[in-house]
């Protein structure tokens with residue numbers, strides 16, 4: 652009798668234990684679906700390499716990013732340095748083709764792209780953008796004395812002017828839309844597009860205004876037209892669902908704008 656009682660007791664204990672375990676499981680399951688947990692997740696800032704803020708750029712875009720010796724300097728490089736400092740991270744810059752930046756961000760090999768990159772609806776489908784830290788204008792570079800006098804000449808009925816652009820930029824995307832792929836030649840860097848203009852392979856180059864100024868200053872016989880092609884906003888791109896990083900970068904850019912740091916950096920490079 653005692654044996655049977657003991658056995659029953661043991662079995663009851665096992666059943667209780669299973670019930671408790673099942674309950675525990677349910678508890679955890681409930682916790683992970685609790686919306687307050689999403690907030691907790693937001694707080695944890697993780698980066699691709701611990702302790703570092705890895706930034707992708709294309710360093711042939713003065714004055715935003717360019718080489719001085721083997722160091723990448725410029726407006727974006729300096730702003731990124733300040734952002735990293737605010738986040739308590741060390742900045743590391745990876746130079747790559749402009750075209751590859753968004754992929755590097757979405758694939759998670761870098762934390763953000765900062766490359767004088769324009770916020771566009773199409774890009775917003777694959778990445779998030781921070782608040783804007785600068786504005787840009789797509790300008791038209793021609794040879795001195797060119798028949799192209801204003802942006803209207805490019806749109807004119809029967810016009811067949813050839814346009815050089817940097818591959819994957821807004822200049823590229825808009826020009827292909829506006830003038831058709833046949834009239835647009837894509838170059839890997841802005842420098843190459845400008846060389847093509849000098850060599851006569853294209854009739855104009857459409858590129859962001861500040862690099863345009865730098866290219867014109869570095870090469871004889873080029874001018875920028877008074878009429879511009881498009882107005883844009885520059886921002887950092889960050890992988891979607893990386894809310895903690897987006898929030899931290901937005902706060903940093905906001906603070907650096909408020910305290911005049913960004914304005915001072917821009918003024919240092921754009922006289």
Ligand code: ARG
Pocket residue numbers: 708709710711712715716749766767768769770787817819820821822859883
């Ligand atoms: N603003 C243009 C765009 O977003 C051109 C940016 C090119 N930047 C660079 N670092 N090469 O498409």
